[in-house]
Amino acid sequence: xxxxxxxxxxxxxxxxxxxxKVGHEIMQLYSRTQTSAKALADILHVPYTINISEIGQxxxxxIYAVNDDALESLIELPLSPNAIHxxxxxxxxxxxxxxxxxxxxxFYPFQTFSKAKEVxxxxxxxxxxxSNKQVSLKLFELAKSICNNVYEINSEQRLNLHLAGxxxxxxxxxxxxxxxxxxxxxxxxxxxxxxLIIETAEKIQQLSPNEAQTGPAKRNNQTIINKHRDAxxxxxxxxELYNRLSNMILNANVSQ
Amino acid sequence: xxxxxxxxxxxxxxxxxxxxKVGHEIMQLYSRTQTSAKALADILHVPYTINISEIGQxxxxxIYAVNDDALESLIELPLSPNAIHxxxxxxxxxxxxxxxxxxxxxFYPFQTFSKAKEVxxxxxxxxxxxSNKQVSLKLFELAKSICNNVYEINSEQRLNLHLAGxxxxxxxxxxxxxxxxxxxxxxxxxxxxxxLIIETAEKIQQLSPNEAQTGPAKRNNQTIINKHRDAxxxxxxxxELYNRLSNMILNANVSQ
Numbered sequence: 001x002x003x004x005x006x007x008x009x010x011x012x013x014x015x016x017x018x019x020x021k022v023g024h025e026i027m028q029l030y031s032r033t034q035t036s037a038k039a040l041a042d043i044l045h046v047p048y049t050i051n052i053s054e055i056g057q058x059x060x061x062x063i064y065a066v067n068d069d070a071l072e073s074l075i076e077l078p079l080s081p082n083a084i085h086x087x088x089x090x091x092x093x094x095x096x097x098x099x100x101x102x103x104x105x106x107f108y109p110f111q112t113f114s115k116a117k118e119v120x121x122x123x124x125x126x127x128x129x130x131s132n133k134q135v136s137l138k139l140f141e142l143a144k145s146i147c148n149n150v151y152e153i154n155s156e157q158r159l160n161l162h163l164a165g166x167x168x169x170x171x172x173x174x175x176x177x178x179x180x181x182x183x184x185x186x187x188x189x190x191x192x193x194x195x196l197i198i199e200t201a202e203k204i205q206q207l208s209p210n211e212a213q214t215g216p217a218k219r220n221n222q223t224i225i226n227k228h229r230d231a232x233x234x235x236x237x238x239x240e241l242y243n244r245l246s247n248m249i250l251n252a253n254v255s256q
Numbered sequence: 257x258x259x260x261x262x263x264x265x266x267x268x269x270x271x272x273x274x275x276x277k278v279g280h281e282i283m284q285l286y287s288r289t290q291t292s293a294k295a296l297a298d299i300l301h302v303p304y305t306i307n308i309s310e311i312g313q314x315x316x317x318x319i320y321a322v323n324d325d326a327l328e329s330l331i332e333l334p335l336s337p338n339a340i341h342x343x344x345x346x347x348x349x350x351x352x353x354x355x356x357x358x359x360x361x362x363f364y365p366f367q368t369f370s371k372a373k374e375v376x377x378x379x380x381x382x383x384x385x386x387s388n389k390q391v392s393l394k395l396f397e398l399a400k401s402i403c404n405n406v407y408e409i410n411s412e413q414r415l416n417l418h419l420a421g422x423x424x425x426x427x428x429x430x431x432x433x434x435x436x437x438x439x440x441x442x443x444x445x446x447x448x449x450x451x452l453i454i455e456t457a458e459k460i461q462q463l464s465p466n467e468a469q470t471g472p473a474k475r476n477n478q479t480i481i482n483k484h485r486d487a488x489x490x491x492x493x494x495x496e497l498y499n500r501l502s503n504m505i506l507n508a509n510v511s512q
Contacts, residue, residue, distance in 0.1 A: 067475075067477075068477070068479060068480065069479075090480075091472075091479075091480045091483045091484070110448060110449075110451070110452060111451060111452055111455060112452060112455055112456060112459065112470060114459065114463070114468070114470075116462065116463060116467075117458075117459060117462060117463075119455060123451050124451055125447075125448045125451065127448075149447075149448070151444070151448065153444065156442070157442045157443065157444060159483060159484075159487055160438055160439065160441070160442035160444075160487060161438075161439060161442065161444060161448065162480075162484075163438055163484045163487050163488070164434075164435040164436075164438040164439045164442075164449055165435070165449070165452055166471055166472065166473075166484060166498075167431045167434045167435040167438065167498075168431060168432060168435035168449050168452055168453050168456065169452050169453075169455075169456045169470070169471065170469070170470060170471030170472075170473060170474065170501075170505065171431050171501045171505075172428050172431050172432075172453075172456055173456060173459075173460070173465055173468050173469050173470075174465070174469065174501055174504060174505050174508075175423045175424060175427050175428050175431065176424060176428075176460050176465040176468075177465035177466065177469065177508070178420075178423045179420040179421070179423040179424035180420075180464070180465050182416055182417075182419055182420040182423065183416065183417060183420045185416070186412070186413045186416035186417065186420075187413065188407070188409065188413060188416075188417060190464070190465075191381075191405075192366060192381045192383075192405070192407065192417065193366075193420055193421070193424050194460065194461055195366070195367060195379050195380055195381065196366060196367055196368060196421055196424055196425055197424050197425075197428075197457050197460055197461075198457050198458070198461065199367055199368055199375060200368060200424065200425045200428055200429060200457065201453050201454050201456065201457035201458075202373075202454070202457075203368065203370065203373060203429075204429070204432050204450065204453055205450055205453075205454065206372065206373060207370070207372060207373075208436070208446070209429055209430070209432040209433035209436050209446075210433065211372075212370070212429050212432075213426070213429050213430065213433065214368060214370075214425070214426060214429075215422055215425065215426030216347075216422065216426075217422075217426060218426065219323075221323075221324070223324060223325075223347075224324065224346075224347045224418075227347045227415060228347070228415075228418075228419045228422060231415055231416060231419050232419070237504065240500075241500060241501075241504070242422075242423075244496075244497060244500070245426075245427045245430055245497075248430060248493065248497070249426065249427075249430050252430075252433070
């Protein structure tokens with residue numbers, strides 16, 4: 001397909017590379033930021049623009065891989081009315097395009113992307129949603145060309161999936177931060193926790209979270225829990241988080 | 257070394273296998289539970305007993321890989337006074353042996369162990385602590401024989417490390433559980449989150465938790481945060497956890 005990419009952030013960068021690699025034509029890319037636009041254009045060897053009036057009219061599909069605020073204004077642009085217009089936002093309904101585009105939808109790779117680390121698109125679930133059956137078929141074909149796991153979901157499911165991702169990624173990463181702070185204040189290096197972090201994530205590929213749950217709260221070992229509380233007594237915020245999560249694990253146990 | 261293993265749980269199983277594999281002699285193992293004792297004895301092809309009075313007297317080292325309550329009574333046994341006695345407990349000081357044994361310490365592999373999944377001991381940090389220099393040298397040698405990362409730490413550091421592990425493993429796993437509950441209530445399979453979970457853990461092997469932090473709270477995107485809060489409005493416990501963790505990420509951001 002002939003694709004124009006709107007955006008040059010982490011997702012736009014990784015997605016456009018994956019699409020180009022399997023033979024799609026990235027015709028052009030737009031970003032309001034010159035340096036980001038040029039950096040991605042150099043990787044892809046395609047033209048770029050930072051001027052909205054110069055965005056091409058002849059693509060089959062426009063992928064809006066931008067933040068939610070930018071999305072709202074960019075979909076107002078009078079781009080090719082027959083093309084498909086999709087956003088990549090977890091928490092935005094496809095109704096945002098209603099009345100503005102004829103063929104639209106969402107193309108949502110469910111993964112965390114960073115400039116520093118490449119990811120294999122084959123392993124990434126892509127969630128699609130379309131305004132009509134023709135668009136659905138096209139998006140399915142596009143998604144299948146770069147990945148094995150394609151899910152057709154609606155906007156409410158996508159919002160919930162995004163929320164689940166906040167727990168499994170953003171909040172988990174914050175727990176890594178807390179863990180790192182604790183070992184460093186005990187004069188130990190963060191390195192020492194890394195094997196546990198990897199194993200915890202790998203375990204869940206084979207076991208359910210319920211089967212994988214271990215620890216003093218799971219065993220209701222109050223002696224250890226009290227030692228931990230004592231170690232946190234000077235940090236009320238962490239102590240409260242410790243209590244809350246321990247109680248949630250304890251209660252999940254009881255209700256089984 | 258000639259080793260007697262006290263306990264036949266996940267840690268005892270994995271540790272004794274690793275030690276035997278590199279040439280140490282597992283002389284005997286004890287567990288109060290016949291089935292566990294026999295299962296591990298069958299794997300190792302060594303004698304076992306479920307009778308405390310039959311535990312051998314001629315080992316170089318006794319490894320007490322049991323829960324904290326069992327540990328307290330088992331260290332009272334009149335086993336070889338010249339041998340080294342170590343426990344594997346994260347939250348128990350080595351002072352528990354004081355006045356009861358001459359040579360003692362702790363041998364603490366910092367990892368989560370399960371019967372279902374084998375782990376490579378080479379990658380696991382082992383933390384040792386000893387009552388005297390001779391014991392320290394022996395424990396260092398023993399740890400080095402099965403792993404690359406050996407840390408000599410004191411009991412307070414070990415307690416903090418254990419606490420950090422509760423955040424990075426037990427609590428992280430509970431967030432996986434929440435995440436799983438959210439996608440399943442949206443009629444999506446848990447499978448869809450697994451690639452994100454792995455990538456989140458792998459990212460942290462290269463980036464610091466601070467560099468790896470992303471998400472609506474990090475960007476202070478109140479529009480998305482409010483959509484998520486709305487999706488959680490019928491589950492007060494999750495809503496409060498969402499608010500608490502989001503605020504912690506927001507505040508960490510502000511204070512930088």
